[in-house]
Amino acid sequence: MSSNKVIAVLSVTEKVGEDSFSQSDQEIFLNLSGHIISALENDRLNMTLKQKRTVLQEKNRQLKKLERAKTELFNMLVHDLKTPIAEIVANHDILSYTVSEENKEYVVAAQTGCDNLFRMISDLLDIARLKDGTIKLVYEKFAAKDLVKDALSRLPGIAQQKNMQLLESYPDMDTEITMTGDRTLMMRIMQNLLINAISYSPDGESIIAGFEQLPEGRISFFVEDHGPGVPPELHDKIFEKYVQVSGQVKARKGTVGLGLTFCKIASEAHGGNIRVESDGSTGSRFIITVPNEGQPVKLSGKTKKKKKK
Ligand SMILES: Nc1ncnc2c1ncn2[C@@H]1O[C@H](COP(=O)(O)OP(=O)(O)OP(=O)(O)O)[C@@H](O)[C@H]1O
Ligand SMILES: [Mg+2]
Numbered sequence: 001m002s003s004n005k006v007i008a009v010l011s012v013t014e015k016v017g018e019d020s021f022s023q024s025d026q027e028i029f030l031n032l033s034g035h036i037i038s039a040l041e042n043d044r045l046n047m048t049l050k051q052k053r054t055v056l057q058e059k060n061r062q063l064k065k066l067e068r069a070k071t072e073l074f075n076m077l078v079h080d081l082k083t084p085i086a087e088i089v090a091n092h093d094i095l096s097y098t099v100s101e102e103n104k105e106y107v108v109a110a111q112t113g114c115d116n117l118f119r120m121i122s123d124l125l126d127i128a129r130l131k132d133g134t135i136k137l138v139y140e141k142f143a144a145k146d147l148v149k150d151a152l153s154r155l156p157g158i159a160q161q162k163n164m165q166l167l168e169s170y171p172d173m174d175t176e177i178t179m180t181g182d183r184t185l186m187m188r189i190m191q192n193l194l195i196n197a198i199s200y201s202p203d204g205e206s207i208i209a210g211f212e213q214l215p216e217g218r219i220s221f222f223v224e225d226h227g228p229g230v231p232p233e234l235h236d237k238i239f240e241k242y243v244q245v246s247g248q249v250k251a252r253k254g255t256v257g258l259g260l261t262f263c264k265i266a267s268e269a270h271g272g273n274i275r276v277e278s279d280g281s282t283g284s285r286f287i288i289t290v291p292n293e294g295q296p297v298k299l300s301g302k303t304k305k306k307k308k309k
Contacts, residue, residue: 002037007044010036071128078125085121089114112158116255119195122188123262127241130265137182137269137296144177144211144219145170151190152209158195162203169210177213180293185266186221189274192259193223193286199255200248201227201283217292218272224285231280239264239274263288271297 001007010033015021021029092111099107129135152166159166171177179186190209197207208224230238230245237243242257260274263286267274272290 002041007040008033008036071132075125075128075134078121078128081121082118082125085114085118089118108161112161119188119192120256120258123192123258126185126188127258127262127265130269133298137185139180139294139296140183141178141180142183144179144221147179147183147186147190148209148211148221151187151194154187154191155194155198159198162198162201164198164201164204165206167206167208169208171211171213173213177211177219178292179219179290181270181290182266182296185269186290189263189266189288190221190223192263193288196259196286197223197225197227197284201225213292214289218289219292220287220289222285222287224283226283229278229280229282229284230276232278235276235278238276269297270294 010029012021012029015025089111092107092114096104096107096111126135148168148170152168155166194207194209201207205226207226209222211219211221213219228245228248234243234245238245239260241261244255244257264274267288267290270290271294272288274286274288276284276286278284
């Protein structure tokens, strides 16, 4: 018996040519049946486990399929949002040339809102695509200085509205410093950092953007501001999706906390990294370090194991 249930019956015939079974014979039977019960129970448990494992494996397979379908649908929807927004942005541009001076501020506010929305959608889409490896980095060689200058020249109206001073800082070198990477992605990293620096700093403050050449073929781009800074305990956390420092509600109008996640993933796709230096009260310096001559890095997806020779 096991757990008060009969699980097997052991039938013993009479001893051939002998008397009835002795006490010690019966003890041997009991002992033997104990072993048989454990063997049967083990077998039954093994069978149940095998069945449960098969059910779980099937459920896992279905969940992965659903997850893939959900990601594809999500990416498609987010991507399709870009077209109507691009149309709104283009029409606002036309409006901004013809609108009267007194109504100009409304068009500028609408333009800023659309720029923000477009950037957020691009960040969301690229975070997903860089993670699942569906975006291919387009590598080209470009001057590091041009990248910073371009990013500064394409800032949305917010920098002017806040009357910020945008300063540049470059190494004192005769030869032009270049980097090989995805220029569009690098540009979007810089723009995200610049927009953060402007948004989270008080009006009229200055911001410094530039780069430094490091030893061993690495280059670091940076954006420095004199805003409220980032508390040291959040230096890693702010690069996670949807993490925002509390107490900056006003500066964060219409933001969701995706920009720095995009910057981190895009830097890592270049074989680099991003970090912040700040004491949490007197400004911050965001630094991206990447190789000058990089190769695109695969962030996720299964890597094939090398066959042993
Ligand atoms: N230069 C900065 N100074 C102070 N705090 C900053 C700075 N940059 C980012 N932060 C803090 O880090 C948080 C995350 O930044 P992130 O760029 O990821 O998101 P966001 O600016 O809130 O939204 P999004 O960029 O998606 O529009 C911000 O909400 C802000 O609290
Ligand atoms: Mg941001």
